[in-house]
Amino acid sequence: MGKKSFGSGEFSGIASTPLRVDPERIAPLTAGGRELPNNLVLAPMAGVSNLPFRLIAREAGAALAFTETVSAKALVQGGAKTRRLLASSPTETPVAFQLFGADPGVLAEASRILAGEHGAVWIDLNLGCPVKKFIRNGAGSALLRDPLRVREIAAAMRAAISGTFSVKIRTGWDADSINAPEIARIAAAEGVDLLTVHGRTRAQQYTGTTDRATIARVVQAVPEIPVLANGDITLPAHVFDMLRETGAAGVMIGRGAMGNPWIFEQTLALARGESARRPSRAERRATIDRHIDLMAASFPDRKLLAANLKKYLAAYAKGMRGSADFRRHILESDDLDAILAHADVFFAVPEAA
Numbered sequence: 001m002g003k004k005s006f007g008s009g010e011f012s013g014i015a016s017t018p019l020r021v022d023p024e025r026i027a028p029l030t031a032g033g034r035e036l037p038n039n040l041v042l043a044p045m046a047g048v049s050n051l052p053f054r055l056i057a058r059e060a061g062a063a064l065a066f067t068e069t070v071s072a073k074a075l076v077q078g079g080a081k082t083r084r085l086l087a088s089s090p091t092e093t094p095v096a097f098q099l100f101g102a103d104p105g106v107l108a109e110a111s112r113i114l115a116g117e118h119g120a121v122w123i124d125l126n127l128g129c130p131v132k133k134f135i136r137n138g139a140g141s142a143l144l145r146d147p148l149r150v151r152e153i154a155a156a157m158r159a160a161i162s163g164t165f166s167v168k169i170r171t172g173w174d175a176d177s178i179n180a181p182e183i184a185r186i187a188a189a190e191g192v193d194l195l196t197v198h199g200r201t202r203a204q205q206y207t208g209t210t211d212r213a214t215i216a217r218v219v220q221a222v223p224e225i226p227v228l229a230n231g232d233i234t235l236p237a238h239v240f241d242m243l244r245e246t247g248a249a250g251v252m253i254g255r256g257a258m259g260n261p262w263i264f265e266q267t268l269a270l271a272r273g274e275s276a277r278r279p280s281r282a283e284r285r286a287t288i289d290r291h292i293d294l295m296a297a298s299f300p301d302r303k304l305l306a307a308n309l310k311k312y313l314a315a316y317a318k319g320m321r322g323s324a325d326f327r328r329h330i331l332e333s334d335d336l337d338a339i340l341a342h343a344d345v346f347f348a349v350p351e352a353a
Helices: 051-059 072-077 080-084 104-117 132-136 140-145 147-160 180-189 212-221 236-246 262-271 281-298 302-317 323-331 336-346
Strands: 004-006 017-019 029-031 034-036 040-042 097-100 122-127 164-172 194-201 227-230 250-253
Touching (some): 017 236, 040 051, 051 281, 072 080, 072 097, 072 104, 104 147, 132 140, 140 147, 147 164, 164 180, 180 194, 194 212, 212 227, 212 236, 281 336, 302 323, 302 336
Parallel strands (some): 040 250, 097 122, 122 164, 194 227
Antiparallel strands (some): 004 017
16 A cells, blocks of 8 residues: 555644554454454543543544443442442443452452443453552452462452453563463463553553564464554554564553543554544534533533533644643633633634634
């Protein structure tokens, strides 16, 4: 297909990048007997992957979206805040509910609650979160240091649910303990249907670059299950590069979709032999307006809506002229009307558009 370029501009905020397209790498993905129309999925992101954001990503072409990570212990105890994180819609079916915890019995019970009370058909286990709150409780990427506990947890959760069961990991605890292939083999042996690898260690947090070589080793370690590659995917070019270099069955896109859900439809367009067209200003405004409406429906409390909405508006503004001033104005404001007024002016569509 030859070289193409994905241009920069007022809306994208990204530099022109040589693009090698391998259309055959964008394909349906099957996990646990469940087939997805393509292999592009939205990552679970704390404070970001709520229902409105997931719906926007799905409408842009993501085949699957993961919820924010939910405490298994809090879910079993019936916490109201925790249950709000589980809000879903039939229009995003299937959705992957992600759990975190360190106790096999509690995680199994939480899985049963999700399947029974929330109709979950896809449950994911978080073995990758690097934040201190998780580590102090032996959860998230702390479990990478305890393969035997990983085996116990995977076995307990697999026994508790009949739907698709997946696990998200990092490459290891630090550079001296890269054990993602070992963890992957344990997970696969206990009946996990799909594995996602974020190509960084816990010690790296979100610094440095993605270790694609280790992701490739994980793919080779568990040929019987699909592996998703995650990390540093902010352009369609990165999707094709990641798939080509790792041999992964698909990609999970996180921060690269924040303010740019069009990365999904652009990648799919390239795979069809079409151009990776940037959204027009009018199309961009329509998506932002829809996002605002979805947020308003999910957050009826005005203060809570203001607190949650402005991070998305700031992300949509990235790369546009005057975005620094706009972000400063809205991020410093707690007044919903003021935030919406600033957004209305900043994202205004010229009459000729």
